Amino acid sequence: xxxxxxxxxREMTCDVLxxxxxxxxxxxxxxxxxxxxxxxxxxxxxxRHSGALAMGxxxxxxxxxxxxxxxxxxxxxxxxxxxxxxxxxxxxxxxxRGFAMVQRLERYGVKFEKxxxxxxxxRKVHRxxxxxxxxxxxxxxxxxxxxxxxARNVRARVTIENRVMPVRVLTVDGRAVGAVGFDTRTxxxxxxxxxxxxxxxxxxxxxxxxxxxxxxxxxxxxxxxGDGYAMAYHAGAELSGIECFQVNPLIKDYNGPxxxxxxxxxxxxxxxxxxxxxxxxxxxxxxxxxxxxxELDSARGPIYLKLSHLPDATITEIEGILHTTERPxxxxxxxxxxxxxxxxxxxxxxxxxxxxxxxxxxxxxIDEHAATTVPGLYAAGDMALVPHNYMIGAFVFGExxxxxxxxxxxxxxxxxxxxxxxxxxxxxxxxxxxxPDGPPQAQVEFKLRRFVNDYMQPPKTERYLSLGLESFxxxxxxxxxxxxxxxHELMRCAEVTFIRDCAEMAxxxxxxxxxxxxGLYHQRADLPASDDERWFCHLxxxxxxxxxxxMLTRPVAPxxxxxxxxxxxxxxxxxxxxxxxxxxxx
Amino acid sequence: MAQATNRVDVPVSVDxxxxxxxxxxxxxxxxxxxxxxxxxxNKAYMHVDECWYxxxxxxxxxVDAVTVNIPYLLR
Ligand SMILES: Cc1cc2nc3c(=O)[nH]c(=O)nc-3n(C[C@H](O)[C@H](O)[C@H](O)COP(=O)(O)OP(=O)(O)OC[C@H]3O[C@@H](n4cnc5c(N)ncnc54)[C@H](O)[C@@H]3O)c2cc1C
Numbered sequence: 001x002x003x004x005x006x007x008x009x010r011e012m013t014c015d016v017l018x019x020x021x022x023x024x025x026x027x028x029x030x031x032x033x034x035x036x037x038x039x040x041x042x043x044x045x046x047x048r049h050s051g052a053l054a055m056g057x058x059x060x061x062x063x064x065x066x067x068x069x070x071x072x073x074x075x076x077x078x079x080x081x082x083x084x085x086x087x088x089x090x091x092x093x094x095x096x097r098g099f100a101m102v103q104r105l106e107r108y109g110v111k112f113e114k115x116x117x118x119x120x121x122x123r124k125v126h127r128x129x130x131x132x133x134x135x136x137x138x139x140x141x142x143x144x145x146x147x148x149x150x151a152r153n154v155r156a157r158v159t160i161e162n163r164v165m166p167v168r169v170l171t172v173d174g175r176a177v178g179a180v181g182f183d184t185r186t187x188x189x190x191x192x193x194x195x196x197x198x199x200x201x202x203x204x205x206x207x208x209x210x211x212x213x214x215x216x217x218x219x220x221x222x223x224x225x226g227d228g229y230a231m232a233y234h235a236g237a238e239l240s241g242i243e244c245f246q247v248n249p250l251i252k253d254y255n256g257p258x259x260x261x262x263x264x265x266x267x268x269x270x271x272x273x274x275x276x277x278x279x280x281x282x283x284x285x286x287x288x289x290x291x292x293x294x295e296l297d298s299a300r301g302p303i304y305l306k307l308s309h310l311p312d313a314t315i316t317e318i319e320g321i322l323h324t325t326e327r328p329x330x331x332x333x334x335x336x337x338x339x340x341x342x343x344x345x346x347x348x349x350x351x352x353x354x355x356x357x358x359x360x361x362x363x364x365x366i367d368e369h370a371a372t373t374v375p376g377l378y379a380a381g382d383m384a385l386v387p388h389n390y391m392i393g394a395f396v397f398g399e400x401x402x403x404x405x406x407x408x409x410x411x412x413x414x415x416x417x418x419x420x421x422x423x424x425x426x427x428x429x430x431x432x433x434x435x436p437d438g439p440p441q442a443q444v445e446f447k448l449r450r451f452v453n454d455y456m457q458p459p460k461t462e463r464y465l466s467l468g469l470e471s472f473x474x475x476x477x478x479x480x481x482x483x484x485x486x487x488h489e490l491m492r493c494a495e496v497t498f499i500r501d502c503a504e505m506a507x508x509x510x511x512x513x514x515x516x517x518x519g520l521y522h523q524r525a526d527l528p529a530s531d532d533e534r535w536f537c538h539l540x541x542x543x544x545x546x547x548x549x550x551m552l553t554r555p556v557a558p559x560x561x562x563x564x565x566x567x568x569x570x571x572x573x574x575x576x577x578x579x580x581x582x583x584x585x586x
Numbered sequence: 587m588a589q590a591t592n593r594v595d596v597p598v599s600v601d602x603x604x605x606x607x608x609x610x611x612x613x614x615x616x617x618x619x620x621x622x623x624x625x626x627x628n629k630a631y632m633h634v635d636e637c638w639y640x641x642x643x644x645x646x647x648x649v650d651a652v653t654v655n656i657p658y659l660l661r
Contacts, residue, residue, distance in 0.1 A: 045616075046614055046615050046617070049616075049642035050617055185619070216637055216638055217639075217659065218638070221617060222636070253660045254656070255660070329656060332654070332656055333656050437589070
C-alpha cells in the first residue's frame with residue numbers, strides 16, 4: 001500500500017470512546033449506553049471473539065458472594081497477596097460490586113454454578129476466603145455479551161468498529177480529547193474526537209518471549225501487546241507497579257493455564273517430581289511463583305498438575321471443562337503428544353513475563369472511579385491498576401469507567417484536535433511503508449523480546465536490567481528501520497513499538513525499586529531483602545515535560561479494612577470508607 | 587536488505603473442498619486477523635503464521651472445514 005496523505009482521513013466523533021472491546025470495554029460500552037451518551041467502541045480484532053475471553057472462561061476467580069465471603073476478607077486477602085501495597089479503595093469496589101455484576105451477567109444469560117440449594121457454588125483457592133465460582137457454560141459468555149451489544153436500545157447508542165486500531169490518545173491542555181489510529185484491513189487513517197476516552201486494551205501480553213520461541217504462543221491473547229500501557233504513557237498518564245511482573249505457572253509448551261483452580265475441587269493438585277505437594281496455597285501470587293521457580297530449579301523438578309490418581313469419570317468431567325472452554329485446544333495439544341490425564345500428569349513450567357493487573361499488579365494508575373491522572377482518560381481491565389482483578393474486576397471497572405466517563409463527557413468542551421500529535425501518530429503508523437526492504441516485524445520483535453527474556457526475567461539484578469535498558473534503547477534504531485508493505489504488517493509494526501515502550505518501562509521501574517518484593521514478581525538477586533522503610537509505597541512513572549521517563553513514589557492510601565496478621569510499616573491509621581463505597585455492597 | 591522467503595508450517599488449515607465459496611465467517615472472527623480469502627479460489631486460508639490456537643475460526647465454521655492445530659514450535 002501507499003502512505004496516505006496526512007489530510008486524507010476518516011474523522012469520527014462520539015461522547016465516549018472505548019478502546020478495546022474485550023471484557024472491560026464491552027461492559028464500559030454497555031454501561032455508557034445506559035447513561036444516554038453516544039459511544040464508539042473500537043476493537044482491533046472482532047468483538048465477537050476478542051481478548052482473553054475469545055473462547056469463553058472456566059469460571060470467576062474473585063466473586064464475593066453474600067453469605068459466602070465478605071468484602072473485608074477479600075480486600076484483606078488481596079492486600080496480603082500484594083505485600084500490603086494496594087489502594088484498598090479500588091479493590092473494595094471489586095469486592096462490593098462483584099456480586100451485582102454476577103447478577104447482571106446472569107440477567108444477560110451467563111450461567112454460574114449453583115449447588116442443590118440453588119446457592120452459588122463458590123470454591124476456596126485463595127489463602128482464606130472462597131471466591132472461585134465456576135461457569136458451567138462459560139463458552140457462551142462472548143455470545144451473551146454480543147447479544148446485549150446488538151440489542152435495539154443499545155445499538156442506537158453504541159457504534160462498533162472492528163479492525164480499527166488506535167495507536168495514540170490525543171490530548172489538549174493535558175486532557176484526553178480523542179484518539180488517532182488506522183483501519184488494519186484497508187490502511188485508512190482515522191481520527192476520533194471524544195468527550196472522554198476509556199482505555200480497555202488488555203494486558204501487555206507480548207513482552208517476554210515464550211520458551212517455545214513462538215511470538216504468539218503467549219499466555220495472554222497476543223492481540224494485547226501493551227497497546228493500552230503505551231497509549232496511556234504517551235498521553236501523560238501515570239503507570240504504577242510496572243516492576244511487579246506477571247509470571248504464571250502453565251502447561252509447558254502449550255503455555256495456557258493447567259488449570260489447578262478447575263482441578264482442585266475434583267482432587268487435582270500440583271506436585272514435584274517426587275510426587276509431593278510443594279505449595280501450601282494454589283492461589284497465584286508472587287510468593288507462590290517464587291516457590292514454583294525454586295522447585296523447578298531444584299533436583300525435585302519438574303512439576304506437574306497431578307490428576308492420574310483420580311477415577312476415570314472424574315477425569316472425563318475435568319476434560320469436559322478444560323478441553324471445551326477458555327483454551328479448548330488444550331485437548332489437541334495433549335492428544336498430539338499422545339498424553340492422557342489418566343496415565344500421565346501434566347508437566348508445567350512458568351511463563352514469560354508480562355504486565356497485567358488482572359493477574360498481578362502492574363498497570364495504569366487509577367482511582368476507585370477508574371479515572372487515570374489525565375482528565376477525561378479512564379482505564380479498566382487488565383491494564384488498569386487494581387491488583388489481581390481478573391475477569392469480574394474487569395467487568396466491574398468497565399462498568400465504573402462507563403459510568404464516570406459518561407458524566408465527564410456530558411459537560412466536556414470539544415476543542416479542535418491537536419494536529420501535531422496527529423501528524424506524529426501518522427508517522428508512527430505509516431513509517432514502515434517507506435522502508436519496504438527494512439527488517440520485517442517478526443525478526444525485530446523476536447530480537448526485542450529475546451532481550452526481554454535475557455535481561456528482565458526474575459531474579460533481576462542491576463547489571464542485567466541496565467543491559468536490558470541499553471538493548472531497548474538500541475532497538476529504537478531497528479524499529480525506525482523496520483519495513484512493511486500491507487496494513488496488516490503496519491498493525492504488527494505499531495505493536496512492536498508498544499512492546500518496546502513496555503520493556504523500557506519494565507526495566508526502569510525494576511531498576512528504581514531497590515529492594516525485593518512480591519516474591520518472584522520483583523525478586524532482585526542483588527537486593528534480596530525488602531526495604532519497608534524506603535519502599536512501602538507505590539512506584540509510579542510517567543512521561544515528563546521533556547519527554548523523558550520520570551519515576552515518582554506515592555504513599556499507600558490509608559487502609560479501609562484491617563489486614564489480619566499484617567501491620568503497616570508506616571503506621572498510617574485506617575480510614576474506614578464513607579457511604580459512597582460501602583453503599584455498593586448494601 | 588537481502589531477503590528470502592522461508593517455508594513455514596502454519597497451524598490453521600482449511601479443507602478447500604468443504605470451504606464455502608464467499609463465506610468469510612472464520613476470517614471475520616480471528617483475533618489476530620490471520621485468515622484471508624484467496625482471491626483466485628474464493629476460499630479461506632491462513633495468510634500469516636500468527637496464531638493463539640484459540641479456536642473461534644473452527645467454532646464458527648458452518649461446515650467443519652477449519653482445523654486448528656497446535657503451532658509447530660509448541661506441538
Ligand atoms: C488464558 C486466560 C485464562 C483466564 N482465566 C480466567 C478465569 O478462569 N477466571 C477469571 O476470573 N479470569 C481469568 N482470566 C483473566 C481475565 O480473563 C482477564 O482479567 C479479563 O478478561 C481482562 O479483560 P480486559 O478487558 O482487560 O482484556 P481483554 O478481554 O483481553 O480485552 C482487551 C481488548 O482490547 C483489544 N485491543 C488491544 N489493543 C487494542 C488497540 N490498540 N485498539 C483496539 N483494540 C485493542 C483486544 O483485541 C481485546 O479485545 C484469564 C485470562 C487468560 C488470558
